Amino acid sequence: MSVQAQGLTLEDFARHEQFIEVKISPTGQYLAATRRDADGQIELVVIDRQKMQLVSQRHFSGKDSIGGFDWANNERLMLNIAREGGALEKPVATGELFAMDANGKRSLFLTGVSSKDKSTTVSTVIDWLPKEEDNVVIAEYNWRNRDPLVFFHKLNIRTGRKSSLGSAPIRAVAGVIAALTDAEGYPRLVAGLDSKDNNKLIIMHRAERSGDWQTVASYQRKAGSFSPLAFSQDGAAVYGVSDATTNTMALAKLDIATGAETLLMVSEDADIFPIFSFKNGRAAELIGASFEYDQLGSHFMTEVQDKAASSTIQGLLAAFPNKAVKLTSATADNKLMILEVASANDPRAFYLFDAEKKQIGFLLEAAPWFANQAISQTQSITYKARDGQEIVALLTLPHDREAKNLPLVLMPHGGPHGVRDSMSAMEDDAKVLAAHGYAVLQPNFRGSGGFGKAFLTAGYKKWGTLMIDDMTDGVRHIIAQGIADERRVAVYGGSYGGYASLMSAIREPELYRCAINFVGMSDLSLMYKEGDTTEHNLGIDTLETYIGRSDEVLKGQSAIHNLDKLKAPVLIIHGAEDQRVPLVQAEVLRKAFDERGHPYEWLVKEKEGHGFYKPENNVERWQRMLAFLEKHMAI
Template identity: 30%
Template sequence: MINRLARPMLAALCLASTAASAADLVPVADFARRMPLTSPSLSPDGQYVSLAFHDPDGKTHGLAIYRVGDMSKAVTLIRMPPYEAPAKIAWASPTRLVVARGKVDGSIGRTMLTGEIMSIDVDGKNPDYLYGYQAVGKRAATRATDEGWGEIEGLPVQNNGHFYMRATSWLDQNRSTLYDVDAKTSTRKQMADIGIGGMSFMISPDGQARFAFGTDDSFRWVVFHREGSGWNKLSGSAQQQNFTPVASVAGSNRIYAKYSPDGKGGAFVEQDEDGGNPKIIRKDDFSEVSASGLWTPAPLRPFGTIADTGIPQPTYIDPASPIAKLHMALSQKFPGQFVSFVDYSEDGGQLMFSVSSDREPGRYMIIDTKTFKVSKLFDAKPWIDPAKMSERRPLRFKASDGLELEAILTFPKGKPETNLPLVLMPHGGPHGVSDDWFYEDDAQFLANRGYLVLQVNYRGSGSRGSTFEQAGYLKWGTRIQEDLIDGVKWAIAQRFADPGRVCVYGASFGGYSAMMVPVRAPGMFRCAVGYDGIYDLDMMYNKGDIKDRKSGRSYLTTVIGKDQADLAANSPTHLADKIDVPVFLVHGEDDQRAPFAQFKAMRAALDAAHKPYETLTKPDERHGFVKPENVEEFYNRLQAFLDKHLGGDRPATAQAAP
């Protein structure tokens, strides 16, 4: 035990150690590398763990299966075609897996489902093509009428070699059909069918589809309840906006659900299927609420909840329950980290969990729930030393119209928290997406180079409820940008930031904002970096993948509108003459979400306005660079650009805040 006199000396030693480590400059290559292993899933018998693997080249991905207790060599390693990756992996039995194929859409995009479902044995043998568009596999003879878009919807509570598949036939895209599929024989049985596309299903422990829900082609949230052989559409409620069924309560007619009360924040509830006898488990006026990482073994029950903003702090439903006590014990063992229960063996004897934080990208471990022996599986990014990373601090401030917003500040390690050069980093999306407290490469890289990073969850972002998200509709170039500018003013007023050294860097919608905020706040910024950004709003109706589906076109109409004058007034390509700072444009030439035409249009607009700019483009890159050498080059160019215009660690001449 440390005595009271020793504590000050220990604290001083800790501070000295921290100050020394602050001088460490982490190699840019460490931030450029992507996680080699993702999406771990535990086999039903607890003997194996399946993962998506990613080679360092950024091009090759596939399925890896390891024996628990020996992560040194994969039992099975299956490489997929270039830029294809497992989008989802599920164990249908201890020896049979199901894989949803996907396309890697760049580092700031996501792995896009191709609609194809494969199955394979744990040893890599007996592969089969269960669903998709190719005429291969056991069902090849019926592929002409069988082709479509499939997704893994879930697994039976009792492991039986089957899985649940949601499918949309290409012959009738206005239907969502649910099947019980034998992963070995590929035979299937229809479980449910509803005449609307893009729906997800909530399946009860007894294998019955009880709810269908999702966004319809008009970009409206809809929920249907199964009644007999038909579906009853639930009427929308102002009190329960974006109502979402989550899971059935085993052995009853009750469910867990979440919604946004009167559109503000969130609530997690237990209630009857028909909505009766509601019991609020947790409610938060500021934040949406979830039970992410806090579920028991199947049949699933939440044992705790967290708010989706701030630093995650679990609230336990029954703190005296064994599962809650286990979570509390692990949280004490890993202080300052969030413990997430990822997966269980079928008997609950083996639990895979992860620990992560603002400085820890993630560690995955197995615990025997009977002996409590913990074994390490793997680190998400083993080359990252959390001790060298920077604190990410969620704070709140009020926008100029009085609305409370969340900001996340990443402070350079070992530096005073005053008068720092600031990089505003708006997130992409913009809707339904938000920045959070957890580790992020961009923010940590910039902080390691001496910059204070400011991320603002502006209105329109997710995690705050439906009213907050909808408040950003038709406000892309106006109120959203004002929120970002208000965040900079707040950081300056708090004396965190030097008002003479502020730049903006963003990707996707953040790239759009990087061009817009200098227009909306002339004189505030010293430079702007747009990465795979959207710069011409009207072009979204003609180029890019959003326009390819009716729901995507409805989304555009809802969030940016179709008024040509308004679109032009809020497009950086039409405002280049008002951009009063040096610009750095970065783009992947094969980007499908923000097509390369957006880059060309912005470059042409800057040329016409005789504005200074730099560029970096790469072929064979999509929405965000994935090849490590390209990411490393981008980071080096980004640092040089910021250092050039913000002066690195040199304070600017004091000036009044804008």
């Protein structure tokens, strides 16, 4: 069945979501939302909730965009500025903070190079100071300054004026500053990289507001650590997520005086993530955790202070079974809450919960054109790899035909480390392919995130071996189940997934009829010479951890050095302005194909980066992919 037969077109799948985030103001008077316009640019709109009338809208020029936003008080918003690259890259925060009134007036840059003091700082709000309408507390570091210091300031959100709250001898981790304040807004705990050792993570605390910082705990960066989230009620301990003593990410409590860690909640199979109650419109008490192994789930603590809030949140999650539910914001009195709900089979939708009436009302859909349309369904499955390791995967099937002897597309995810395919969000590529009659398999091969350290690190330096074998075993499982026709199997992916497409076809030349490489690397050694990953020492260290420096490994696991084993024709798709995997990775592959006379097709789009943003370019990409698959999968 084609997409058009379902009532949906490729243009529908390519359209940017109409809404990205929705948040309610502290009094409930306004709703603010980020959305993409027809050109893909993100803008902030503010709506009067009672009148449902547009109050203001704001966007930025060039590659500057809106990374996120929050209500700072009843009438004023703060925006995080980000810079966009490609569709497979998250917008990179610039560290600049911008403020505006709900009506769009009195706007100004509060921090960063565009602010009045033109500071080269990266700033993060660490306390919204609900008792002080015009002030917040920020942590910031100067990206031009090599000195390992994080500075704290009280920031006036109307004038941009700062007053110092001291500093801490610590480095931010990948641009992220983790710090906690006391009840009065004074920074008391900070986590980051050791000032003298970038391979060590430390947590520091100061007992007095102007006292010296003392190390509470330290960890080798690659061996697991504790990430602080909130102080205990008595301030003697801090709650957080940790894999310092466990394989998977767990909820834990760290004693500030002794550095001893107590586990509160842990899963043997999957990482867990915190669930907080809300108070004064902000995250407050740690009350439980969410997790996903092969299904979405949650678990709540029995001993909590605000049992009513915990009960409310449990009820909200129960109202949307098998879906990911996120509480995006709430009014200061918790009477109104905004929920974001989604799954692999449901585009994101937003709901308004009225606590007094105990009613959940539909608010809006992120992509309303999908409403009441038939969409191929995705399910979670498990299978055994050849060495007995259980692998979780997603399987999307055409909804209009029997799941028997279908053409199959293996679709490995990008990343690859720390990333996973999830039942919490809809994947457009999978839905488009399934709508055209293909079964689509998305395996969470070893090296994927979410399943613990052992599973994650098992993929290190095995990008083109073990990780590929895990994918192959998934394909063979689907064939053995009778779902897929072994004569009609293809592989497609983006970024690492594009690399894996090439390596899968090389490692299993008799299995795949064709391969599609979307912004993938063909030569691992080139990653050390080209691309933005190696612009910083931490990026180089990460590459060395992931793929190593061994010439034998880099050549043995690079498509460019193993083309003699490749039989499948290849479709190469790339963005000319890709900074993560530069175009040269595609060009060297094309040159080698030309020299060998290997069949391939070529699609490069100017002004696109690591993935395609423009809807028309994604439509063209899918058209070329579908034509390529049809050409080579016919029997």
